[in-house]
Amino acid sequence: MQIYVCIKHVPDTAANIRPLGGPAFDETIKFIINPYDEHALEQALRIREEKGGSEVIAVTAGKEAAAGTLRSALAMGADRGILVKTDTYFTDSLETSRLLKRAIELDGSPGLIFTGKQSVDTEGMQLPFRLAAFLDLPVVVDVVAFSMAGGVVTVEREGEGGVREVIEMTAPCIVGAAKGLNRPRCPTLPEMMKARKKDIKIIDRADLHIPLAPPTVEILELQAAPDRGRGTILKDRPENMVRELLHLLREEAQVL
Numbered sequence: 001m002q003i004y005v006c007i008k009h010v011p012d013t014a015a016n017i018r019p020l021g022g023p024a025f026d027e028t029i030k031f032i033i034n035p036y037d038e039h040a041l042e043q044a045l046r047i048r049e050e051k052g053g054s055e056v057i058a059v060t061a062g063k064e065a066a067a068g069t070l071r072s073a074l075a076m077g078a079d080r081g082i083l084v085k086t087d088t089y090f091t092d093s094l095e096t097s098r099l100l101k102r103a104i105e106l107d108g109s110p111g112l113i114f115t116g117k118q119s120v121d122t123e124g125m126q127l128p129f130r131l132a133a134f135l136d137l138p139v140v141v142d143v144v145a146f147s148m149a150g151g152v153v154t155v156e157r158e159g160e161g162g163v164r165e166v167i168e169m170t171a172p173c174i175v176g177a178a179k180g181l182n183r184p185r186c187p188t189l190p191e192m193m194k195a196r197k198k199d200i201k202i203i204d205r206a207d208l209h210i211p212l213a214p215p216t217v218e219i220l221e222l223q224a225a226p227d228r229g230r231g232t233i234l235k236d237r238p239e240n241m242v243r244e245l246l247h248l249l250r251e252e253a254q255v256l
Helices: 035-051 066-076 093-107 127-135 189-195 238-252
Strands: 002-006 009-011 031-033 055-062 080-085 110-116 139-149 152-158 164-170 174-177 200-204
Touching (some): 002 035, 002 093, 009 066, 031 066, 035 139, 035 174, 055 093, 066 189, 066 200, 080 093, 093 200, 110 127, 127 174
Parallel strands (some): 055 080, 139 174
Antiparallel strands (some): 009 031, 139 152, 152 164
C-alpha cells in the first residue's frame, strides 16, 4: 500500500520573521515540517511498521528550499519524497491542492493520504478538503485516534468542547491529523545519515501541465505584530485596586 503524507515547509514558530514588503519576508530563517504534519507522518510510519508492505511517500509543493524539509521527513522514516517546485513561498490552498493531486496521481495509487489538520503559518484549514474534492475521496480532520482493519478506517475526531465523534471510512481516504493523535518520533543520527541517500523527486510546476489561474486568496502584505508594551501591576488595598482597574478600563483601554 502506498501512503502519501502531504507536508508543508513552514517557518520555525520560534523564528523572528522579518517582513520585506508585500508578501515577501526574510527566508534565511529556520524552516521546519509543519507540526501538525509531523503527526500525520508519524501515523503513516506506524501503519507501515505494524502492517508491513507499505511505502510512505512525503509530498510537498513549494520553493526548492522545501527539499530540506522533505529531507527531515525522510529522516523521520519516510521512504522517499516528492517536491513540486514553485516560484513563490505562498500559494493558495486551491493551487496547492491541484499540484499535490497531480503529483500523487502521476506517482502511484494512494491507499491512504495523511495531512495535518492545518498549517501554522496561514492556518487556512482548507487543503485536506480541497484535495479530497479533487481526488473524490472521503476526508476527516481533527483526528486524534486512528485504526484500520480490512480496508475500513475508523477515526475519532475531536470537536468543540472536547466532544469526540467516531467515524468510519473506506480506504482510500484522507485523514487530517491533530496533535493528540500521537507523539512524533525524533530522528536519530543514523536515520539522518540514511536520509541523505533517499530519493527526492523534484518536479517543476510547468511539467504538471496545470493551467495557471488567478489565486482565490492572496496575501497582500505581511506586518510585524505591534508591540503590546508592558502590563500594569496594581499594588494596593483590594478596594483601591478595583477602583484603579475600573479607571484604567474606562479611560485608557476604553472597553467599559
